[in-house]
Amino acid sequence: MEFRKKTFLIVGFGISAKSACDFIMAKGGIVYFTKNTAFQASEVEEIRNLKCEYLDFEGQNKLILQGKADYLVVSPAVPLNSELCKLARANKVEIMSEVELGTMNTKATIVGITGTNGKTTATTLLDAIIRGDNKVSKAVGNIGVPITKYANILTQDDFAVMELSSFQLEETTSLKPHVACILNITPDHLDRHKTMENYIEAKSNIIKYQRSNDYFVCNLHDELICEIAKKTKGKVVYFSHLQKTSGAYIDGENICYNNDEFIVSVNSINLRGAHNLQNVLAVITMAKILGISNVAIAKTLQAFTGIEHRLKLVSVIDEVSYFNDSKATNPDSTVMAVNSFKEDLYLIMGGMDSDLDYSKLVKNFPKNLQRVFVVGENSEKIVKAIGKYGAVRVTRASTLREGVLLARYFAKSGDVVLFSPASKSFDKYKNFEQRGTHFVSIVESINGKRK
Numbered sequence: 001m002e003f004r005k006k007t008f009l010i011v012g013f014g015i016s017a018k019s020a021c022d023f024i025m026a027k028g029g030i031v032y033f034t035k036n037t038a039f040q041a042s043e044v045e046e047i048r049n050l051k052c053e054y055l056d057f058e059g060q061n062k063l064i065l066q067g068k069a070d071y072l073v074v075s076p077a078v079p080l081n082s083e084l085c086k087l088a089r090a091n092k093v094e095i096m097s098e099v100e101l102g103t104m105n106t107k108a109t110i111v112g113i114t115g116t117n118g119k120t121t122a123t124t125l126l127d128a129i130i131r132g133d134n135k136v137s138k139a140v141g142n143i144g145v146p147i148t149k150y151a152n153i154l155t156q157d158d159f160a161v162m163e164l165s166s167f168q169l170e171e172t173t174s175l176k177p178h179v180a181c182i183l184n185i186t187p188d189h190l191d192r193h194k195t196m197e198n199y200i201e202a203k204s205n206i207i208k209y210q211r212s213n214d215y216f217v218c219n220l221h222d223e224l225i226c227e228i229a230k231k232t233k234g235k236v237v238y239f240s241h242l243q244k245t246s247g248a249y250i251d252g253e254n255i256c257y258n259n260d261e262f263i264v265s266v267n268s269i270n271l272r273g274a275h276n277l278q279n280v281l282a283v284i285t286m287a288k289i290l291g292i293s294n295v296a297i298a299k300t301l302q303a304f305t306g307i308e309h310r311l312k313l314v315s316v317i318d319e320v321s322y323f324n325d326s327k328a329t330n331p332d333s334t335v336m337a338v339n340s341f342k343e344d345l346y347l348i349m350g351g352m353d354s355d356l357d358y359s360k361l362v363k364n365f366p367k368n369l370q371r372v373f374v375v376g377e378n379s380e381k382i383v384k385a386i387g388k389y390g391a392v393r394v395t396r397a398s399t400l401r402e403g404v405l406l407a408r409y410f411a412k413s414g415d416v417v418l419f420s421p422a423s424k425s426f427d428k429y430k431n432f433e434q435r436g437t438h439f440v441s442i443v444e445s446i447n448g449k450r451k
């Protein structure tokens with residue numbers, strides 16, 4: 001792709017827009033920024049320091065209409081049917097996303113991971129496994145690190161493991177990961193995609209441009225994804241938790257690959273839950289395709305204890321394990337979490353009162369759940385749902401700290417205390433990360449103290 005003296009109109013001024021700007025300018029291109037709200041004084045100063053320009057609505061349209069823009073770089077927040085994109089298309093301005101810009105202009109091997117759930121877990125784990133084999137890898141994309149930050153630096157021996165959201169995939173026109181994986185697809189983001197068909201189509205874009213030497217990693221037992229797999233020109237490699245197959249599979253106590261090749265024992269994996277086992281099987285399959293050694297795969301898997309705020313072990317105090325699952329911002333995630341333990345379980349849940357229905361969660365409470373402690377704005381709603389559908393004792397706590405102390409009081413040696421709110425965090429916190437960090441600090445503060 002030609003950059004020298006080419007003019008790029010970048011929409012937005014977020015992390016990936018700025019990263020795209022650095023990338024383009026390093027290659028000799030000219031950058032204009034535009035966005036749908038006015039640039040603030042601090043942003044104007046930043047743009048001046050970057051040695052580029054910014055345009056308002058009229059300015060951007062003029063640049064396009066006068067044929068002075070070569071490329072329009074859009075962020076995932078800008079739908080392809082927006083007026084700006086329509087105008088660009090009508091005037092033969094090439095539209096691309098930051099993902100496209102980076103992937104088209106890097107020598108690294110691209111791995112693309114998408115799915116409704118599990119993207120960050122799988123991306124982080126695969127990246128760690130590759131690095132554990134003494135190779136250079138960067139986890140990029142939707143995970144919060146723009147690919148353009150590393151596109152220039154990575155060589156043909158290196159890897160870019162990309163977490164891809166449906167918004168990012170919706171915009172792709174050439175992205176072809178050498179190894180692609182759709183972990184799962186359940187209804188989500190339908191406000192943007194409108195229909196489930198559109199959402200599936202956006203996700204399917206991950207394989208749209210693959211060639212015969214590329215790979216698609218697929219859950220053998222997911223009918224929808226197996227159907228999508230038929231569309232790739234690449235090779236399909238399956239993983240399974242139930243039977244022997246071409247990729248990673250579970251054989252009794254072991255995880256094996258393809259033809260009885262032993263990789264690691266199931267017991268040595270520290271991630272909890274059947275959903276995480278699916279993620280692990282997908283990741284092992286991708287790692288094997290990429291030629292990563294079995295030793296490196298096993299070593300990293302055994303050392304990996306999960307990602308902050310996602311069913312992550314915080315501490316073991318008086319032989320009680322405390323898990324932080326603050327990322328569980330809806331009841332479905334908490335269903336998954338409570339069903340990930342065999343131990344006697346004490347659940348702390350609750351948060352912002354939004355339009356969520358707790359009946360399914362409460363009906364799915366497992367038998368080993370001993371008691372629920374509710375905190376936050378929606379306490380009343382959860383207590384009512386438990387009263388109506390659940391056969392478990394429930395205690396209201398006025399603060400998260402009180403909830404943790406109560407759980408500590410009840411839990412015995414070998415039990416688990418799980419913070420999985422099934423609610424958004426905005427009643428008291430900026431985001432789920434801040435909420436999870438609060439939980440962790442409470443747990444750490446009781447460590448070493450007597451009950």
Ligand code: ADP
Pocket residue numbers: 115116117118119120121122183184275276278279309310311325327328332333334336337
């Ligand atoms: P994402 O990046 O796609 O949001 P994460 O890896 O951050 O996914 O996990 C978020 C939550 O999604 C987890 O806490 C868990 O509740 C759920 N989850 C993770 N992996 C899976 C999976 N394979 N299938 C279903 N749900 C999952």
